[in-house]
Amino acid sequence: MATQTKQPGSQVPKFIVVYLRIIAGITFGLGLSLIFWPSQMVELFFSSGMSDSEFFVRMLGSTLVGYASLNALASYRPVRHSVDVAIWANLITLLLASLISITYVDLFDNLAWLMISQHLVFAAGFFVCVYKLKK
Numbered sequence: 125m126a127t128q129t130k131q132p133g134s135q136v137p138k139f140i141v142v143y144l145r146i147i148a149g150i151t152f153g154l155g156l157s158l159i160f161w162p163s164q165m166v167e168l169f170f171s172s173g174m175s176d177s178e179f180f181v182r183m184l185g186s187t188l189v190g191y192a193s194l195n196a197l198a199s200y201r202p203v204r205h206s207v208d209v210a211i212w213a214n215l216i217t218l219l220l221a222s223l224i225s226i227t228y229v230d231l232f233d234n235l236a237w238l239m240i241s242q243h244l245v246f247a248a249g250f251f252v253c254v255y256k257l258k259k
Contacts, residue, residue: 136202137256143249144199144210152192158185171233191217204257211253218247 158165162181191214198210222243229236 136204136207137259139256140207140211140253141199141202143253144195144202144207147214147246147249148192148195148199151188151195155185155188155190155192158182158188160185169232169235169239208257211250211257215247215250215254218243218250222247 159182162178162185166177166181194210194213198206222240225236225240225243229240232239
């Protein structure tokens with residue numbers, strides 16, 4: 125089933141709308157966690173207590189809140205162009221994050237698999253979105 129948009133002949137599959145909303149919720153929660161509890165979040169992955177990175181962790185959190193907003197807005201009014209932009213922005217970001225995480229896997233003290241698999245699973249979901257939009 126497809127959700128009808130305001131542009132004639134342009135449909136956005138319901139899966140994409142739901143997926144964008146789920147990712148928006150997860151990303152928003154993670155972003156807020158990074159903003160309000162940066163050292164605790166870093167300690168999940170690195171035991172060396174990287175206290176000097178608090179600024180960058182919070183900036184990452186604010187970026188994730190921005191992506192959550194992008195996904196929520198794209199799903200709220202699922203116009204083909206907006207949804208397409210949101211999907212590709214997420215996909216490119218997640219693939220780059222996956223490559224960076226894999227490249228630096230030796231620096232992780234804990235749960236590297238969690239970060240890498242989360243990026244890859246979300247990216248796979250966005251690949252499905254690209255496929256469904258092309259159909």
